[in-house]
Structures are given as structure tokens and as C-alpha cells.
Amino acid sequence: MGSSRLSARALLNLVGELDPTHAVYEALAERIRLLILDGRIPTGTRLPSERELAMQAGRSRTTIVACYQALRDGGYLVSRQGSGSTAALPGADSIPAGASRTIDFARAVPPPVAGLDDLFASVSFVDALNGPGFDLQGNLALRKALAARYSERGLPTTPDQIMVTMGGQHAIALIAHTLIVRPDIALIEAPTYPHAYDALRRAGARLATTPVTTEGWDLDHLLEVVSTIRPALAYLVPDFHNPTGASMLPEERTLIVEAARASGTTLVIDETTADLDIDRGWDDGPFARHAHRRSPTGSDGVITLGSLSKSIWGGIRLGWIRASTPVIRRLVQARPAGDLGTPQLEQLLAEQIVTSLPQLLSQRRELLREHREALSRLLAVHLPGWTVPRPHGGLSLWTQLDRPASSALTSLCEAHGLALVAGPKFSIDGAFERFLRLPFTSPIADLDEGVRTLANTWTQLSHPAGHAAPQGLEMV
Ligand SMILES: Cc1ncc(COP(=O)(O)O)c(C=O)c1O
The missing domain is CATH 1.10.10.10 (Winged helix-like DNA-binding domain superfamily/Winged helix DNA-binding domain)
Known part of the structure; x- marks a missing residue:
């Protein structure tokens, strides 16, 4: 507050x-x-x-x-x-402080994927004791496993094109601080993942935006902005975009790659959410395939980042960057200013996870499907006036309220023990007051309790107490 x-x-x-x-x-x-x-x-x-x-x-x-x-x-x-x-806000002070626990609809943080406990038990961490226990680029076995996965999915990749980071956010911040030179322009989506634009801004970028809705990108706008303002960098989330859940069509990806190449714009493609497919029905592989086709040998102008946080578990702070070898070298050189490397313990575990990904991801899909259905049903029952999308993947519903009061609702819900992030947080200019990102990652009992709180609070906000007019006061 x-x-x-x-x-x-x-x-x-x-x-x-x-x-x-x-x-x-x-x-x-x-x-x-x-x-x-x-x-x-x-x-x-x-x-x-x-x-x-x-x-x-x-x-x-x-x-x-x-x-x-x-x-x-x-x-x-x-x-x-x-x-x-x-x-x-009316009613906020009627809640006894600390009377009940807080339900978290603010963070889209899924529980550990089923089967992770067995995997933990099977990994020998003793090997981590041989050596310093951390490194700047990432251990070779893990980089090989990540490179092999890209290659299998249609994007030939070598281990020297991979750098291991401590999660996706670390990757974004490192890329921003290494590549941005004030006063570069960085293009971002609106709405977008807020910590990404924070990192870009802190690195000195001036931000420009292009719209995305639950229906997808305004491609004409995006191509026009890339070709007219020629941003140094464009940060995009093409699969199960956070917060809208939209996915970019394959033909759109090709056009974006071509426009970026013509404008000298580096595409920073965030695939943190790319493995969160529920029922999209198609997989176009890594975005950078579209650039690689045009430039199989040289630097392709695309930097990809990924993470295990959403698909597996955020408790393993493990992400990565895939880029041309010279870009990886620059990032490795720049890294010690911020941190000295990723722990080996996480990397040993991650190597096992990456080799078992297909089974783990199918477990993740089941949980996401069940939770998406549960939250959609609850919202239809308790908040029938809201427009609730049906994303084919991701972790949340970018829900449209029937009037623009997302910030007020968020403040009042906080007092009722429900943590939310208001729509405007996902923009750089205070837009999206009519929207609320509702993650479906909490346990189903919490989704139920959270939506009831949401509905009661919305009613309270929509019908505030009136007041009687005192006598004898001036008119406008
Ligand atoms: C699009 C996107 N990128 C990156 C991240 C950060 O990921 P990590 O937890 O791996 O740092 C998030 C987390 O919400 C995200 O939604």
C-alpha cells in the first residue's frame, strides 16, 4: 500500500x-x-x-x-x-489483521512436477564435490543435454552455444545488462512479464511496446514498429505468453525473424513457458528455427532463454541461454560482475531432468489441465460477468473484468487474505485496469477459496455504502 x-x-x-x-x-x-x-x-x-x-x-x-x-x-x-x-477502501479495516492465511494468486508458481522426488533420490550428488562446485558457463554434461534437446526439436545446437543460468530471470537480466547500451530502445509486448521490463529498464533501455491479447499479436503493428524504430532488442514470449496465454503462429515467427534481421534487431525469445502445453495441438519447435533456416552457419540474431521453473519446479533455480558462440562468450565474460556461477548440485539434478523431460512434461500437462478446468468452472459460477479466456497452455487466465477496477480489487483482496497482482503491473503505462491475471497453479481447494473471496470482494466493491447529503451546501 x-x-x-x-x-x-x-x-x-x-x-x-x-x-x-x-x-x-x-x-x-x-x-x-x-x-x-x-x-x-x-x-x-x-x-x-x-x-x-x-x-x-x-x-x-x-x-x-x-x-x-x-x-x-x-x-x-x-x-x-x-x-x-x-x-x-471500504471494508478493508473490518478484516482482523493476521486472522487467516494468505492465498497466493499473485505468483504463477506450480508445485514440483510429479515424479521429481524419485528423480531426486536417484541422483548422486557426490560428483559435485570434485571441483569448486560452481561454474560460469555451466557443466558440459548439462550443456550437452540441453543442446541435444534443441537439436532433436529441429534447431541444431552445440554445447558451446549454451550457457547455464540460475533461472530465466537471471538469464533476462544478464542479457539485458550485457547487450543494452544506453539509450537503446527495447521492444516489449503489452502486456508482458513485469520483471523482464524491469530488467531491461534497469539496464538502461528505453521501452517501446506492441500489443498482445488472448487472441495473439497485432502482427502488422509489431512488424511496423520493428521496421520504423529499429529497436536494438525485442523481448518476446511466443509460446503460452505470460500473461495472455497466447501462442504465436509459425508463419508469424518467420515474418518477425525477417523484419528483425532487416532492422538489425536482436530477438530475445523467452521460452520459459514453452513447455506448458495443455491442448494446443501443434508444436513448432524452438522459435530460433526460423532464423536458423535462413542463416544455418552464422550468428542468427536470436537469443533464446529457457528455464525449468515452470515446467518442473521453481525451487531448482536452473535456466539457460542459447545463442551464437560469440554472444555466449560475451555473456560468460560479463557474468562475474553479477554472480560467479551456477551451483553444481542444481546442474547434476537438471541433467537428469532434461533426459527425463517427456515423462515429466506429460505429468505437468495433466496438472495444468485439471487446474485450468477447475479455475474456469469456479469463475463461471461465481463471477459470471467476467470474460474468462481458455488458453491452450501456460499457467494463468488473463481475465477481463466487467469494469476497470483491477487495482482497487487487488488492494481490497489483500485485506481479505488473497494476494493478487493487478492488471496494470503487466504494462509500463498503467494500462489493463480492466484485467486480472489469475494463475491456476494453487491447490484446487485454494482456487475455490480464492475465487469465493474474489467474488465477495468484487460485490463489496461494486455496491459500496451510500451516504445522505447534508443540507445547505453550494452547487458547482
Ligand atoms: C515469461 C517468463 N520468463 C521468465 C520467468 C522467470 O523464470 P525463473 O523463475 O526461471 O527465473 C518467468 C516467471 O514467471 C516468466 O513468466
């Missing part, structure tokens, strides 16, 4: 024109109420004093006092002696 202070001038800028058919105090209270509900005034924000607001607005003190009182009566303002008035 926020704890910043809003000046009278900033508040009035947000408020804009008042509805002339209502008393000023009422019209002003209504505008402030809506700003709190749609998250533009975050809960916990300290509002200006009544005196300051009255002066700045050129209104009587009585009007502002009545406005704040109306907000207090509705539960949108909490006033305490000495600490002023802060924005709130």
Missing part, C-alpha cells in the same frame, strides 16, 4: 471537471471515490488537509469538510489525529 502524500494541486489535477448537477461536496467526493477505486489514488495515500484543499480549489472550508466526511462515511478515507486523512 502507498504512503505518499498528494498535494492539493495534484489532487485537483486528477479530479478534473466536476459534475454540475450535484452539490460541490458531493461531486468532489464522487470523483475522489472513483480515483481511489481505479487505483489512481493508491490506498494509504495521504490527502491534502481540508484547509489546503479549500484554498487551492477556491471553495469554502465547509464544502471540503463535507466532502471528506462523505468519503469517511463511505469508507474511502481514514482520518487520524495528527496524521491527516488517508485514502482507503
Whole structure:
């Protein structure tokens, strides 16, 4: 929750024109109420004093006092002696703090895949004791196993084209810090995986966006942006995109590769979610195949990253990068500024996992199918006004609400013991207030309890308590 202070001038800028058919105090209270509900005034924000607001607005003190009182009566303002008035949501303070556990709909974190415990038991970790126990590029046996999987899936790869990282996020951050030179432009999808745009921005990139929906990419827009602004780098999630669940068609991939090549744009293809297929019915193999076909020998302008976090378990911090040998060399050289290498223990385990992937992935598919069905059913029953997509894979439902109040819902749910991430977090400009990413990775009992909380909170938010108008106050 926020704890910043809003000046009278900033508040009035947000408020804009008042509805002339209502008393000023009422019209002003209504505008402030809506700003709190749609998250533009975050809960916990300290509002200006009544005196300051009255002066700045050129209104009587009585009007502002009545406005704040109306907000207090509705539960949108909490006033305490000495600490002023802060924005709130009705009902949030009726929940006893720490009364119940928190259900996590914020993170799309699946449980360990079935069969992982047996695999743990079968691996001998003693070999890790021979040597330092960590390394910069990754151990050869694991790199061979990862390269073999790419080759089997239609993308010839050698072990020196692979670097092992501590998860997908580590790979994104390392690529960003190594390749971006201020003031490069990086193209990202909107919405997208938020920690990726954070990493790109921190590395100094200026961000440009291209839209994706649950139906897929606006290819004309994407190609146009690549050819006109010629970004240094484009970060894309072509399979079971986070958060929409969309997959890019094979012919779209070819066109993107061609446009990127013409513009000198490096494609950073995040395949962290690529193995989360439930029922897509086709597999186009690694995205970089489309580039390799055109340039089988040289550098193909595509950097791919992958991870075991979603398909197997996030507790094994194990990801990788596939790129041309010179790019891998640059990344290996740059790495020690951030960390000194991936632990051998994880790598020994990962090697076994990669060789057993087909069986493990079919287990993962069953869990995802069951959980997707459960969450879809629950939402249809409890929130019939929402538009719930049916993605063919991935970990979440990019759900459309029947009005733009994702941030307010998220704040209020937090107080009810349900952690969420509001739609705007998936954009760089505060868009997607009408959307909520709902992961289906929690246990089914938690999905059930979480959706009930979601529905009750939505009802509470949609029908807030009214208030009676005091007498004798000025009109707009
Ligand atoms: C698209 C995408 N890339 C990367 C990551 C980070 O993966 P890891 O847990 O392996 O760091 C995530 C995690 O949610 C993700 O959704």
C-alpha cells in the first residue's frame, strides 16, 4: 500500500471537471471515490488537509469538510489525529489483521512436477564435490543435454552455444545488462512479464511496446514498429505468453525473424513457458528455427532463454541461454560482475531432468489441465460477468473484468487474505485496469477459496455504502 502524500494541486489535477448537477461536496467526493477505486489514488495515500484543499480549489472550508466526511462515511478515507486523512477502501479495516492465511494468486508458481522426488533420490550428488562446485558457463554434461534437446526439436545446437543460468530471470537480466547500451530502445509486448521490463529498464533501455491479447499479436503493428524504430532488442514470449496465454503462429515467427534481421534487431525469445502445453495441438519447435533456416552457419540474431521453473519446479533455480558462440562468450565474460556461477548440485539434478523431460512434461500437462478446468468452472459460477479466456497452455487466465477496477480489487483482496497482482503491473503505462491475471497453479481447494473471496470482494466493491447529503451546501 502507498504512503505518499498528494498535494492539493495534484489532487485537483486528477479530479478534473466536476459534475454540475450535484452539490460541490458531493461531486468532489464522487470523483475522489472513483480515483481511489481505479487505483489512481493508491490506498494509504495521504490527502491534502481540508484547509489546503479549500484554498487551492477556491471553495469554502465547509464544502471540503463535507466532502471528506462523505468519503469517511463511505469508507474511502481514514482520518487520524495528527496524521491527516488517508485514502482507503471500504471494508478493508473490518478484516482482523493476521486472522487467516494468505492465498497466493499473485505468483504463477506450480508445485514440483510429479515424479521429481524419485528423480531426486536417484541422483548422486557426490560428483559435485570434485571441483569448486560452481561454474560460469555451466557443466558440459548439462550443456550437452540441453543442446541435444534443441537439436532433436529441429534447431541444431552445440554445447558451446549454451550457457547455464540460475533461472530465466537471471538469464533476462544478464542479457539485458550485457547487450543494452544506453539509450537503446527495447521492444516489449503489452502486456508482458513485469520483471523482464524491469530488467531491461534497469539496464538502461528505453521501452517501446506492441500489443498482445488472448487472441495473439497485432502482427502488422509489431512488424511496423520493428521496421520504423529499429529497436536494438525485442523481448518476446511466443509460446503460452505470460500473461495472455497466447501462442504465436509459425508463419508469424518467420515474418518477425525477417523484419528483425532487416532492422538489425536482436530477438530475445523467452521460452520459459514453452513447455506448458495443455491442448494446443501443434508444436513448432524452438522459435530460433526460423532464423536458423535462413542463416544455418552464422550468428542468427536470436537469443533464446529457457528455464525449468515452470515446467518442473521453481525451487531448482536452473535456466539457460542459447545463442551464437560469440554472444555466449560475451555473456560468460560479463557474468562475474553479477554472480560467479551456477551451483553444481542444481546442474547434476537438471541433467537428469532434461533426459527425463517427456515423462515429466506429460505429468505437468495433466496438472495444468485439471487446474485450468477447475479455475474456469469456479469463475463461471461465481463471477459470471467476467470474460474468462481458455488458453491452450501456460499457467494463468488473463481475465477481463466487467469494469476497470483491477487495482482497487487487488488492494481490497489483500485485506481479505488473497494476494493478487493487478492488471496494470503487466504494462509500463498503467494500462489493463480492466484485467486480472489469475494463475491456476494453487491447490484446487485454494482456487475455490480464492475465487469465493474474489467474488465477495468484487460485490463489496461494486455496491459500496451510500451516504445522505447534508443540507445547505453550494452547487458547482
Ligand atoms: C515469461 C517468463 N520468463 C521468465 C520467468 C522467470 O523464470 P525463473 O523463475 O526461471 O527465473 C518467468 C516467471 O514467471 C516468466 O513468466
